[in-house]
Each structure stands twice: as structure tokens, then as C-alpha cells.
Amino acid sequence: DTGVSQNPRHKITKRGQNVTFRCDPISEHNRLYWYRQTLGQGPEFLTYFQNEAQLEKSRLLSDRFSAERPKGSFSTLEIQRTEQGDSAMYLCVGDTQYFGPGTRLTVL
């Protein structure tokens, strides 16, 4: 158990809907990352926070994606107007190496 929790674990949505995922790292994790993993691929970096500041975003993170970490503790990742290509496992990472269990998103 890495101490990083993610909710929900599974989300099924229809194309065009908005979804929001939550990540709760342990309090000592100043750094927090979001990665996306599609079938048959390794995780791909999306974005990174140092405390509440979002310091880096991947080109993979289109305008439909937004991430926040308002108090430097938990983080949310929102996807607006979901597309079928957004179907993936979304992984939160505390302190560079402690992966949460992920949120599996299926867009119908």
C-alpha cells in the first residue's frame, strides 16, 4: 500500500460528458503527478504539481483537461467533453514513485 488513494476506481461515461477524478496522496508528498496509461502502453506523463503549484504540463494535456491541487494536498483531474480516445487508466503518483491504484475511465 503506497498510501495514495484514487476515486472513483472505475468510471463509465458517455461521449461528451464531463468527468472528475480525485487523488489523495499522503501528507508528506509535496510532489504529485498525473499519468495516463492506455492498453498495451506504459504510463505517460500528463502534469505535475509541487505543493499547490502546477509546474509542468504535457502536450498530451489538451484544453479539455484541467488539474488542480488547491491546498497542496488532494488533487483533481477534470476532463470536459470526453471523447472515446480518453478511455484509459488515470494514475496519480505521490513523491515521484508512489503510484495510486488508478481510475479506469471508459468513454462509450
Add this chain to the structure above:
Amino acid sequence: TQLLEQSPQFLSIQEGENLTVYCNSSSVFSSLQWYRQEPGEGPVLLVTVVTGGEVKKLKRLTFQFGDARKDSSLHITAAQPGDTGLYLCAGPTPYSGAGSYQLTFGKGTKLSVIP
């Protein structure tokens, strides 16, 4: 083009056999990490290698970092069904922001150990 190439992509072996999986790159990495991921779960860090030529052992798993720090291998002795999973290698992404420590992953080797 994948920065980190892992081979083989799939491996199915009998319990008790030995195996080696590989992670190769044309780029030099300051360190490489190996993770194991089970279905429906996040990856779990197994080891970090940081010195060229370094060998680390974790019970029946032996990890080696190439002398030139461009490749790494994972050798499992007497594989057990509990070793089944996706083995991923990862390294710091070149040219990422200073201090970001974002990782680039290979596609992984999917290992099945048959009882």
C-alpha cells in the same frame, strides 16, 4: 519511436524456470527504475539503479544497469506464479523541466508464470 524499448513484449514460462527481460535505449539515463504492475492496479516500484554496471538483488530478482547507462536487465530465478505481471522500466524524461522528475516508461513486458 519509443525512448525505452522493452523486450520481449510477452513472456509465458513454467514455474521454476529462469528468465531475463530487457530495457534498451539509445539515450543515456542518470538512473532507471523497474516497476511491476498487476491488472487493475498502479505500478509498484521494485528498484532504482543509478550507477553504470550496478547490480541489485531483490530476493530472486536481479537487476543490472548497463555500463553506458543506456540499458538495463531484470533476471528472475526460479519464477513463481506470484511473479506474474507487467514489468515496466522507466527513466527521467530528457529535457523535462528542472526538478520535475517526470518519468518516461517503456511499454513493458507482460510475464505469465504458469503453475
